[in-house]
Amino acid sequence: MPDQLFTDMYRDTEHLTWAPTEQVRERGRRRTRRTRVAAVLAGAVAVAVVATGAVALAGGPDAAPTPVLPATGSPTPTPAPSATPTPTPSPPPPTGTNPAGPPSSPSTADGRSTTGSTSPAIPTAALLRASDLPSGYRADGSDMDGDWSFDFAAMYVCADTPTPTAEQRAERGAVFRKPVESTVVERVRRYSADGAKATMDWVRRTVNECEPDGQQSSLSILDSGFVGDGSLLIRFNAQGVVSYTLFVRQGDLVAEVWLDTLTDQADVRQVARRVADRLCLGTDAC
Template sequence: MPDPIFSDLYRDTEHLIWAPTEQVRSRGRQRTRRTRVAAALTAAVAVGVVASGMVALGRHPDAAPPPVPPATVDATTPGPTPSPSGSAAPTPSTDPGPSRTAPAGPPATSESPSARPQSRAVPAAAMLQLADLPRGFEMTTQVEGDWSLEYVTQHCANESPSLAVRQVASRSVQFDSPSDYLVERVTRHSGTSATTVMQRVRQLVTGCEPVQPGDSLSIMAESLGGADAVLVGSEIGGVPSRWIFVRQGDLVAQMRLDHQTTPAEARGTAKSVASRLCAGTDAC
């Protein structure tokens, strides 16, 4: 008698229609090919991944995996243990001790332009220029000879007042031509001393007592330009001379002119001198 298991199996498969043998073999071969193709694709993907990793390591040989941060442990500081006697335990001193902070240095000083002292020198721009004179003159800074009004005072019997009242700076220039020469000297004076200089010019001229008869010193014209200006004329030993004095702020210009200069001509020169002086003072 057949085994019951085989009897049941036979009964379940008795009416099944089995595929032909050749068809079963064909399906087996197809399944085998699909399995091999899948295995080949899996191997190719694995090789590609490994190759990519090798290339990345080749480009960054020193690269290292990011370090794992250490675990943070919150330490709990135990509080003071109460004294058995009930009295509070002494609290540890919290005095940090001597400070180690470096001592503060000296305060920084301002180096802005406004903190520096202003220069008192007379700038070249405050002097008369060739453009202010007739054609034919040449300019030089080599001033020669005794040309100033102060030199003429040696022909006065009395003592003349000094014109260098609190003088702090001076600049001179000379203009030469084939027939004559002009000289200008600009001086700077402290405070209101420039006004005092102009007053002394008038005192020097009007107070002069000529040593020789026939010599003279006089004010020929005033208010010629600038804040104050005078034209001074002299005749010493029969030789005439002319000077103009022009004040602008704390600057005073003294200029030797041609000995035939008239008050009208001196006015034009004085205005040019006053205009140039404005380049050396903020009083304009």
């Protein structure tokens, strides 16, 4: 038996005439437009009311006072205007300082450092230039990575090596290359004055105590004491591969220069003199 609710609905709507679908859609669109227009008009009225209130507040003495709302808590006090402090002029920078940044290391007109061991920084003037080397060498940055150092070579050639005891305070280096033929690497380190002397003694002791680890390997001092406060020219022979390293000390600075295949004695001595001269631009000891 059919449900009574559906029977009644069918009877009441049996003879109704339904509007076409397009007409129903058009009515919906009109209703939507009316709703949007009403919303816009309401917003415009609200803006006008606010503007009118602002004009009234900005008016003369006859303007209506702003109503005071009942207090709901402790009133917030209005802070008193603070006096603008009169700026105090900054004192002029001390003579010899750089107002745009930290003071630079004192130096002479030729770029020589006048700080000696009081400042560990090593000026670039204390390093070799390409012009200090035989013709054909060109500067190639400051990347000193590699197995060229005296310490590494000594450990490769000798069965055992003494441990250096001096603690360095700063380090700086430069690399020079002669295409295909040779590479020169310089590393300048700053120690205390006693530490620099101890480093030269360590180099000499390492060579003298070296017991070659192989019949074709050797480590020897070719020359010493020819420039600066101390100097050593070391010859390495590692399984038949020969290279030269130069040590020069000036005060608290020690330069280690790997000469690679630069072996001509006249060239080596010229480079050693230039190393000593350059180091004097980084220490007061000269």
